[in-house]
Amino acid sequence: MSENRKDLENAKGKIPNQMYKRLGLGEKKYVQLLKGVSGVIGLNDPVGIVTLHRELHDGLNLKRVACPIGVLCVIFEARPEAAVQIASLALKSGNAVILKGGSEANLSNRALVSAMREALKCTDVPEDTIQLVSSRQDVHHLLKLDEYIDLVIPRGSRSLVRKIQQSTRIPVMGHADGICSVYVDEEANVETAVRVTVDSKTNYPAACNACETLLVHHKILEKALIPIGMKLKSRGVTKIHADKHTIQYLPQDITVPSKEQDFRTEFGCLEIAVKCVKSTKDAIDHINSHGSSHTDCIVTENSSTAKQFMNAVDSAGVYHNASTRFADGFRYGFGAEVGVSTNRLHARGPVGMEGLLTYKYKLSGKGHIVEEFGVGKKEYTHRDVQEEKKRDMTCMISVVLSVVVVGALCVRKMLS
């Protein structure tokens, strides 16, 4: 706490208010932090979970088993509790982690990491499983070590993430942009449209899952946009970038004509871009070409339109009648998150512990060799052992029922 107070002292007046707030680690936040760690402790041990168990031949058994990725390097914003959350998830999933937090939180991070390393000394886990680096120069060196580091997870500004993506051969998991859209369909319930749009935009505008673009079907422009515009204004939205079809329905004092670039912009503040679309297909095309594959939402009462949108929009999260702000590891019930991925491979969307795991195939035989298999020789059985269990259960139920019925009949016969 005292180190955090020093960080706060040093940062006073030098960073934006929002960032200053995040830097602070008051007692309430600290209690929450510990609660988070307890939550991770409470999760089932993910290492060793068998996701495929197949008999290839008599005595030759294949298992696909979850195992850690290896050494992670996580670069995150000046938010001290992140160091602990990330380290907990890494540890629980059997990974080693190199942490680099925002430099404004250097003292806090050093105190927290040294406390965690101290704790590791009482365990079988080497304390170097959690390491902290504090300068940008260190990160620069680390990004060259593709032989030793298996995954880089950068959180933070778009420019930071882009720069890292372009300067390393180590796989990078995360997202550079969070350009999320809400599409109000012609069959939307207007009240739902207002609620979802306003929450998506104003609940926490700096978050990557906040809405940046509002698309409205041309048949519902007037009905939906007037109340949405009023509510956005009353909730503090300072600027609306509207296309020529929508501008007339929005509060004049905060609305300006949009430029094409506005629909590719992550405002990250109380600004939003608004556009009219001719159809759901138009909305899908706009999102797939302008969005960042993060999280996009349709508001409609028509479930088949919702289905069309959710299948065709190519994003990590596709939502129906729910705020884009739900795109978060805690809200998904992952206990904690290390970040949100817009990658298409491995983990996609909010990344919890599962995203920090890979698997290996374990094959156990009794001296089995490939030469003995083939046409006219031994054949592969490819029998899934999991399925077998289910079959066993069904079988067991049948047996129990038969026994009971036969028993009842016997009892009846005996008594009659």
Add this chain to the structure above:
Amino acid sequence: MSENRKDLENAKGKIPNQMYKRLGLGEKKYVQLLKGVSGVIGLNDPVGIVTLHRELHDGLNLKRVACPIGVLCVIFEARPEAAVQIASLALKSGNAVILKGGSEANLSNRALVSAMREALKCTDVPEDTIQLVSSRQDVHHLLKLDEYIDLVIPRGSRSLVRKIQQSTRIPVMGHADGICSVYVDEEANVETAVRVTVDSKTNYPAACNACETLLVHHKILEKALIPIGMKLKSRGVTKIHADKHTIQYLPQDITVPSKEQDFRTEFGCLEIAVKCVKSTKDAIDHINSHGSSHTDCIVTENSSTAKQFMNAVDSAGVYHNASTRFADGFRYGFGAEVGVSTNRLHARGPVGMEGLLTYKYKLSGKGHIVEEFGVGKKEYTHRDVQEEKKRDMTCMISVVLSVVVVGALCVRKMLS
């Protein structure tokens, strides 16, 4: 067939015998090819499979749903049936695919791809879902298109794979090296050690899953190495690169002193490197530092030693008493494979249809907004719907049993 005959004609005397054999597509191979396609048709549709179904709150439902990765670019050797296998897997998993086969098979590939595109015309799937490029120059251009191509899968020589890995920003899935090891533990059954080593090395020496390094525990050197060496020689092994501890036990006429580089070499032919290790830990360290994370095997009768090896060796496949040659999509029962991955992220090991899928999160609400959740407000339920089903089943079984038992008792009472 006639196009393939032309390819064979053109290649005659210009390529190694092994490669010439693979280029040919005789009637027998063609029938097998069609059987393979039928096999892929028979697989369950993988798109849309729900791998997580969680209620976040009353009426707010999260599903993680399997979906295709997008556009794949697969570069493969001069082996015509590969074009059809890869295209089948891509199509079944909902992906589009750009194929580039070895140039010696250009005419065969063109005929096969045009037949597949012709077939697509009778379906709702656009024929451009399967495309063929034929020059290296084309590949060079494609590797720049990271905005449009989602995954590159190169198969073939180490230098080809390395070159592709280094020249594109598109994720690359595959392996450059296949340096697989067999470790003969002090508690190995010698007969098993001979079988597994010989099959791993000689069954198909050009394959990536063939054994290149043999590690032998110092306590079993004489007992194991003499029969292994003799059998390797009788099966045509032409050269053994042996360290100073093992050289005396191996056939002198084909054995030479090893250099350090031999233990980092994928011979790809009937050569093998042999080394003595002091312990299982030594073997593990050697494999983790010299291997290529492909497939490695321990031969031992001690199951706890096997467990130690399989947990600590950091490879896509870790085997116990079974030939490394089993590392293959067909043998694993995946129906077909697009390649073997030594990546640590996404798919690892032999890659079948599952490796060509990603997922998206679908969230359906009734106007749910984040603002209404939090301390003293709505709380997340995080109830897994899958688990609920299992509970329902247990519940159902109990109810059925109770009814039957009560029924039996009633019958008894009535009859008495």
